[in-house]
Amino acid sequence: MKRFEQAEVMGKLPEQFFAKLVKKVSQYVEQGYDVINLGQGNPDQPTPNHIVDALKEGADNPAYHKYSPFRGHSFLKQAAADFYKREYGVTLDPEKEVAVLFGGKTGLVELSQCYLNSGDIALVPDPGYPDYWSGIAMAGAKMETMPLLAENAFLPDYDRLEENVLQEAKLMFLNYPNNPTAGVATKDFFEETVELAKKHDILVCHDFAYGAIGFEGKKPVSFLEVDGAKEVGIEIYTLSKTYNMAGWRVGFAVGNEQVIESINLLQDHFYVSLFGAVQHAAAAALNESQECVDELVETYEKRRNAFIGRLRENGWNVDAPKGSFFCWLPVPEGYTSETFADHLLEKAHVVVAPGVGFGKEGDKYVRAGLLTSEERLIEAADRIAKVIKKIG
Numbered sequence: 602m603k604r605f606e607q608a609e610v611m612g613k614l615p616e617q618f619f620a621k622l623v624k625k626v627s628q629y630v631e632q633g634y635d636v637i638n639l640g641q642g643n644p645d646q647p648t649p650n651h652i653v654d655a656l657k658e659g660a661d662n663p664a665y666h667k668y669s670p671f672r673g674h675s676f677l678k679q680a681a682a683d684f685y686k687r688e689y690g691v692t693l694d695p696e697k698e699v700a701v702l703f704g705g706k707t708g709l710v711e712l713s714q715c716y717l718n719s720g721d722i723a724l725v726p727d728p729g730y731p732d733y734w735s736g737i738a739m740a741g742a743k744m745e746t747m748p749l750l751a752e753n754a755f756l757p758d759y760d761r762l763e764e765n766v767l768q769e770a771k772l773m774f775l776n777y778p779n780n781p782t783a784g785v786a787t788k789d790f791f792e793e794t795v796e797l798a799k800k801h802d803i804l805v806c807h808d809f810a811y812g813a814i815g816f817e818g819k820k821p822v823s824f825l826e827v828d829g830a831k832e833v834g835i836e837i838y839t840l841s842k843t844y845n846m847a848g849w850r851v852g853f854a855v856g857n858e859q860v861i862e863s864i865n866l867l868q869d870h871f872y873v874s875l876f877g878a879v880q881h882a883a884a885a886a887l888n889e890s891q892e893c894v895d896e897l898v899e900t901y902e903k904r905r906n907a908f909i910g911r912l913r914e915n916g917w918n919v920d921a922p923k924g925s926f927f928c929w930l931p932v933p934e935g936y937t938s939e940t941f942a943d944h945l946l947e948k949a950h951v952v953v954a955p956g957v958g959f960g961k962e963g964d965k966y967v968r969a970g971l972l973t974s975e976e977r978l979i980e981a982a983d984r985i986a987k988v989i990k991k992i993g
């Protein structure tokens with residue numbers, strides 16, 4: 602067999618679970634139902650004007666019509682370093698400890714290619730963001746899961762990991778504020794992580810995609826704020842959620858110099874860096890007033906209060922998220938996450954993401970995104986609560 606025979610790696614890529622959901626939803630929309638879609642993670646609001654203006658300005662600059670410097674413009678790496686200093690008190694060398702990325706997703710997948718060989722072990726949270734699996738599968742490596750349970754505030758319990766797994770594991774993915782559980786990390790937890798990583802020589806990758814979104818005045822903690830974090834790992838930051846820039850594909854990895862060099866080296870062979878105008882606008886986002894971020898967090902918090910408040914008023918006493926823009930709702934007795942999501946779609950015309958799409962431990966939950974207006978969220982809460990009452 603030769604004609605267009607695919608490389609083995611293609612067969613190892615995990616199924617895109619949520620593609621199935623999109624198909625089901627479109628069937629209901631096509632039939633004319635008033636569907637409220639809380640199933641996706643795509644920020645619903647536009648990028649702030651000053652960032653769009655910076656992109657336009659950049660597009661008019663002929664210097665940006667040429668290839669960008671291989672590892673990104675220095676002004677963007679400096680902006681990332683200044684952002685970390687200002688927001689988290691973390692000092693970074695912009696040339697050695699910052700790598701410019703085509704969005705967080707790219708960095709997450711690349712990291713596994715940089716550090717995992719076939720058969721190596723990587724630790725992933727369960728439930729967790731499926732792109733960790735993609736990179737691990739591409740590298741031909743194996744996953745060991747760390748359950749994120751409600752009784753442990755959705756933090757992994759390192760004591761439950763087997764000694765031989767810890768001995769062998771090369772890489773660990775963490776993500777707080779967490780998608781999908783909406784749990785947040787504490788400094789103590791990150792300190793424990795650094796200790797574990799040092800003891801077992803594990804490279805830690807903290808995915809800080811929802812780093813800007815913490816509720817009740819509590820700013821999420823950066824992994825790099827903890828002593829020794831830079832010795833054991835990196836953090837991946839994206840502009841997608843903080844500035845509603847998901848379509849722009851821009852983020853950066855920060856932290857351990859050796860790891861940053863590896864990511865840059867791999868990227869030297871895939872890309873010439875991002876369009877200069879995007880880098881110019883990204884630097885503007887990081888450097889200029891952060892009022893737009895405060896407003897965004899306020900909007901999500903109001904939505905959270907409206908949605909969770911209404912579910913509670915209707916007699917369903919669910920937990921409110923502490924960070925991210927997701928609510929992690931427990932599935933009633935007798936349902937799996939998929940059957941419950943199907944039931945909500947059918948009876949309430951509300952779309953939620955079945956938790957099993959994020960891993961086995963997610964099967965007791967569905968994820969609802971706060972990515973529509975308060976009004977629609979209240980309507981969704983009323984419809985969901987009605988279904989819950991009927992289930993009894």
Ligand SMILES: Cc1ncc(COP(=O)(O)O)c(C=O)c1O
Pocket residue numbers: 642703704705706707730776780808810839840841847851852
């Ligand atoms: C947990 C988590 N990590 C990373 C990403 C990737 O974001 P991007 O590739 O847009 O930077 C997302 C996006 O939904 C996410 O939810």
